[in-house]
Amino acid sequence: xxxxxxxxxxxxxxxxxxxxxxxxxxxxxxxxxxxxxxxxxxxxxxxxxxxxxxxxxxxxxxxxxxxxxxxxxxxxxxxxxxxxxxxxxxxxxxxxxxxxxxxxxxxxxxxxxxxxxxxxxxxxxxxxxxxxxxxxxxxxxxxxxxxxxx
Numbered sequence: 001x002x003x004x005x006x007x008x009x010x011x012x013x014x015x016x017x018x019x020x021x022x023x024x025x026x027x028x029x030x031x032x033x034x035x036x037x038x039x040x041x042x043x044x045x046x047x048x049x050x051x052x053x054x055x056x057x058x059x060x061x062x063x064x065x066x067x068x069x070x071x072x073x074x075x076x077x078x079x080x081x082x083x084x085x086x087x088x089x090x091x092x093x094x095x096x097x098x099x100x101x102x103x104x105x106x107x108x109x110x111x112x113x114x115x116x117x118x119x120x121x122x123x124x125x126x127x128x129x130x131x132x133x134x135x136x137x138x139x140x141x142x143x144x145x146x147x148x149x150x
Contacts, residue, residue, distance in 0.1 A: 008071055009054040010138035017139055020056070021046070030054060055138055060087065060108045062125060064133045070125070074133045075143050076110060078121065083114030084143055085121070085128060092123050113144065 007020040009030055018032035033046025057072040064070055076085040092109040108125045122128070135143045 006059045006069075007056055008059070009049065009056050010073075010136075011049060011054055013053060015139075017136070018047070023056075030056065057136075058089065060125060062108075062129045065130055066132055068133055070108075070129065070133055071136070072108070073137045075135045075137060075140065076128050076131055077134050078112065078114060079131075080121070083112055084134075085110035085112050086137060086144065087111075087125065094122070094124050 007023065007030075008017055009020050009032065010017050011032075020030050021033050022031040023029075024031065028051045029048050030051070031046060031048050055073070060070045060072070062070050064074075070087055072087050072089055074087045076087075078084055087108060088111045089108050091104065091106045092111075094103040094105050094109075105124075109123045110121075110125055110128050111123070112121045114121075134140075137144055
């Protein structure tokens with residue numbers, strides 16, 4: 001699991017995604033840009049944002065089929081048609097071999113925004129890592145909205 005503890009942030013006002021260099025919990029701010037030993041090695045590339053001004057997303061440490069790191073908020077296409085899967089972190093239920101929800105787990109998972117009478121889509125992230133991330137909920141909200149309308 002590479003880059004397991006890296007973060008990215010969606011800057012609400014600017015509507016852009018940035019890689020996070022540091023999180024200042026006491027100050028409730030994040031710093032974006034490139035830092036080595038608290039010195040910026042790229043002039044003009046660093047910024048500081050309050051927690052309220054960003055959506056912070058943690059890297060899962062897993063890559064998709066194209067080698068792109070997967071973060072919270074990333075989106076997978078539903079291979080069965082309508083809906084999409086959104087990467088989240090928390091407690092989730094995992095399908096066992098009999099398709100009965102008995103395995104409860106905590107970690108990164110894929111939440112499917114479709115309402116089947118029976119859910120046939122797996123929620124475990126490692127299974128979906130062999131697929132391609134098609135966007136994220138902040139930069140591509142239309143992917144989530146269009147999949148709900150289908």
